Amino acid sequence: MLRKSIHEILNNLSRTYKTSPKDGLYPPQINLRKDQSDKELVAQLKLFLNYIDRPYNSHNSKKN
Secondary structure, three states, rough: HHHHHHHHHHHHHHHHOOOOOOEEOOOOOOOOOOOOHHHHHHHHHHHHHHHHOOOOOOOOOOOO
């Protein structure tokens, strides 16, 4: 149940946050596989939450 919930949250986040080259924002690419462990799913969620919290400090942001 928890795995399914985390998977759905990640799916929704990846659809909601789009790349914005004009603003220099590049959300992380989420890696979702059916055989992922719980730890891997939580790591992907933390990666995205970090981006939401500090989008301009993201390792994926590009500044002109």
